[in-house]
Amino acid sequence: MIVVDAAKCSGCSRCEVACSFFHSGKVGRSGARIKIVKMEQIGIDYPVVCQHCVERYCLKCPEHAIEIGPLGQVIISPTLCTACGLCETLCPIGAIELFEDIPYVCDLCGGDPVCVKACTLDAIRYEPENSQTVSLKPFKSKSRHLSPEQKRVRFASAQSEPIREAWLSQRRA
């Protein structure tokens, strides 16, 4: 999976740009499968991407259009998918989002993720062996009525707490 070290992230969005361009030849956050949450007031920029979670909530797809690939990545069948949007609703952290009736989720670019290559700050890494180590259960409750962006903000806020603590103890000790 893609492992994030948000303490190093400058929020430049080069990962989003590279992802969108690689997959479609077009550039735009809507077409990216990794999305940065920017929280200027606390200095946090947090790239949110599929965590290959233990729970695999998205597998509850009613059309059975979703399966897990050999790299642990989520694979969505374009022929089976009816764009019902349930996977978007089920993902607790907004890592799946529909755009123009197509669900966008990280596919690891077949094992050589372009976002990782685009990042010049080592804020995102690819760890092939690391899969299904993260539980997203804490983020599941009350996530149903949030938009993907709101879920990403909630996830990023929680995940960045230790970063803030480290910064504050370093600069305000």
Added chain:
Amino acid sequence: MLNVIGGRGLNSTRLYEELKRNVDPLSPENMLLIGVGPLTGTLLPASAYTTVSGKSPLTGILGDSAAGGFFGAELKLAGYDQIIITGRSEKPCYLLVSNDNVEIRDASHLWGKDIWETTAALRKELGDNAIQIAAIGPAGENLVKFATVACNNSRMFGRTGMGCLLGSKQLKAVVVRGKKRITVADTLRYADLCRKLETDILNHPEYEQRNALGSTLLMKALNGIGILPTRHFQEGVCPYVDEISGETLAERYKVKNKSCFNCNIHCSRYFITPQYEGEGPEYETLCSYTSRLGNSDLEFALKMTTFLNRMGMDSLSSGETIGWAMECAQRGLLTKEDLDGFDFSWGNTETIEKILRMMVYREGIGDAFAEGTRSLARRFGKGTDTYAFHVKGLDMICGDPRGIKAFGLCYAIASRGGDHLRAEPFFELTERYDEAEKRWGIREIADRLAVKGKAVLVEHTERQALISDCLTMCKNIGLSMDLMNVEFASQLLTAGTGLKFTPERVDDVLKRIIERDRLLNIDFGIEPSQDTLPERFRSEPLKEGASKGHIVPVEEMVKEYYKLKGWNERGIPQAKARKRP
């Protein structure tokens, strides 16, 4: 739009063609233009600037200011190249642009809020953290003449008072959400060109330092060459530079790098002090609130950075009003009684803090300060205008031109007033003598202290700056790192838009824009006598440091510059009769 390209050129061309010349900048008739480049928001690194333009409330001439961040790319993703705002709202409002939907909404509840509060409130009320917001703070609402507009909280459209212009229209913010995707004409060719630029950036000899310090590297660099404005340009060397340098800022307060959209330099920074935190400061703000005012307290400068960012007020112009007052007080031209009882001694942080707040809310003497240094000096008279360091009403930036001659010329002729970014002739600082010989046949161009050839350099880099501005690209990369030029731009534009841009064609477009800007300013009433520098820089040699003994012979440089431009001795383009495009 083959004739204007985009960004600053697109904006100023529209002003040239549509703006009634004699309008009061604060009247409803003044235009407020927000423009991006044709390639903004694409794969092109560091191309996400946005330019805001209009007739400047501060200077009364062409006004514009550019900022990075994420607003420009979002505007492009919503499907727009330019927003044109005229008129005036009866009550506070904000403009919401969401893809194809455009609405003007009530902002009464936001009026009075600072920029950070406004951004947070809008994101909450619209239920979307990903919207991009360009907003003004209390300074803009109160029509401080050098108020700023900010996006991403701390990315400032800082100069020429564009925040005041928004305030005059009762426009609190422009909010953009763009969910589209951008395509280019020749994808593979375009990707190759972008990759080349990315590689050139990464391999640039200045990359490491720019990544670590951004523009704050200039504190020590300029001190080293004796041109760091100290005590309002009385000295060019600051004895306590190590306490206020970019290096010290990074070591003590920086926690991480920050960046604009799709840039691989990440030159900005997030800082945390015991009491404050935020993004920034850039060099100009850092210097404006440290050495320029005789202040050695770095933490105080960071506190002022957050204050100015929240309130939306330009650090250079606000700093110059204070520097002017301090020097006038030092020389006995102004007394405490003149200045509401304030003690304007060098580095008096208590005074600085109080006067800034009074400027924002136009209280007491702050009301006069909020009009800008030129107006202040006119009001007080008594010879204080000798120490008002502005060109055409725009306060000078933090670089003493006596040790960087081409910059001196640039401040004198820049179409928005005393500013370096119109030409940023950084080349003269690089000591690339062979390259100077190759490009212009004049080796001295690479020597910052030489006068010879500097008009040639400025005439050239003015176009290099403009092409960066038309692409709304960062000029640190385009100019300072010397990575953008007409040839490369024409390749990018051709691959990006599918229109045929030849270098000759692009160069011709740039020349026409510069000429039109000049004609516009002449219509606004500028005189050739204003193409100059404040007297100190023309006649008072620097007393110590690596630029000791130098002044700027600006008069002869301006004359040569006119000649190179094909303008007459009064600085009027001779092609005035040329048909408008």
